[in-house]
Amino acid sequence: MGRRLIAGNWKMNGLRGTGVALAKDLAARAQAAGEGGAELLICPPAQLLFTVAEALGNAPIALGGQDCHPAPSGAHTGDISAEMLADAGCSYAIVGHSERRGDHGEGDGVVKAKAEAALAAGLTPIVCVGETADQRRAGQALSVIETQVLGSLPADVPGARLVVAYEPVWAIGTGLTAEPADVEEAHGHIRGLLVGRLGTEAGGAVRVLYGGSVKPGNAAELLAVPNVDGALVGGASLKAQDFWAIAAT
Numbered sequence: 001m002g003r004r005l006i007a008g009n010w011k012m013n014g015l016r017g018t019g020v021a022l023a024k025d026l027a028a029r030a031q032a033a034g035e036g037g038a039e040l041l042i043c044p045p046a047q048l049l050f051t052v053a054e055a056l057g058n059a060p061i062a063l064g065g066q067d068c069h070p071a072p073s074g075a076h077t078g079d080i081s082a083e084m085l086a087d088a089g090c091s092y093a094i095v096g097h098s099e100r101r102g103d104h105g106e107g108d109g110v111v112k113a114k115a116e117a118a119l120a121a122g123l124t125p126i127v128c129v130g131e132t133a134d135q136r137r138a139g140q141a142l143s144v145i146e147t148q149v150l151g152s153l154p155a156d157v158p159g160a161r162l163v164v165a166y167e168p169v170w171a172i173g174t175g176l177t178a179e180p181a182d183v184e185e186a187h188g189h190i191r192g193l194l195v196g197r198l199g200t201e202a203g204g205a206v207r208v209l210y211g212g213s214v215k216p217g218n219a220a221e222l223l224a225v226p227n228v229d230g231a232l233v234g235g236a237s238l239k240a241q242d243f244w245a246i247a248a249t
């Protein structure tokens with residue numbers, strides 16, 4: 001695998017003042033640290049993308065969108081296309097986050113179409129999967145993950161330009177994190193599916209992130225799990241110090 005990827009998903013948080021301050025703080029830290037550590041990515045809400053891109057300047061921090069529409073343009077009120085994200089300076093797009101799947105009824109088919117739109121616009125899609133608490137209790141975690149991965153992955157992945165994020169729904173924003181053994185099992189299963197779909201080399205090169213209440217205090221343990229190639233951080237990515245501590249783990 002390549003460099004570890006530490007991604008911050010700001011979700012629906014951040015106005016111009018707070019967003020710019022956070023981006024500038026992270027940019028200064030990243031510039032002082034230089035290249036060589038983890039690859040860093042922040043995904044602010046859409047209205048801040050251009051402003052945050054400017055605040056980041058040439059700091060080694062990538063920019064991503066939190067969602068995109070499958071179509072490049074058209075009559076889709078309130079949506080944003082992958083092309084627009086690229087135009088704003090993004091190189092990544094999160095698709096299929098459980099909050100989109102839940103709040104907006106997005107199924108695997110539309111997530112796959114979004115991932116393909118991201119690729120077509122030159123972005124790297126971050127495809128999110130993860131089971132609910134009920135599904136885990138019912139012993140269905142791996143089968144749910146498998147259905148989501150197989151149904152949500154783009155048909156063709158040029159140059160393994162893909163990231164998968166395993167985010168157990170019950171661990172998101174709850175302070176609960178999956179046990180390392182469960183994370184290892186889920187990530188191992190996802191790796192097997194990626195290798196089956198893309199072949200050993202490309203499937204092995206796809207980074208599989210863990211997400212769900214990642215914090216400075218648990219990052220080391222989670223990032224040490226086999227097949228965990230980085231983290232998708234929600235709440236803790238809103239504090240520069242916490243996000244930086246996770247990135248520097």
Ligand code: 13P
Nearest residue numbers: 009172173212213234235
């Ligand atoms: P939290 O880190 O707030 O649990 O959010 C995780 C997440 O959903 C990132 O996409």
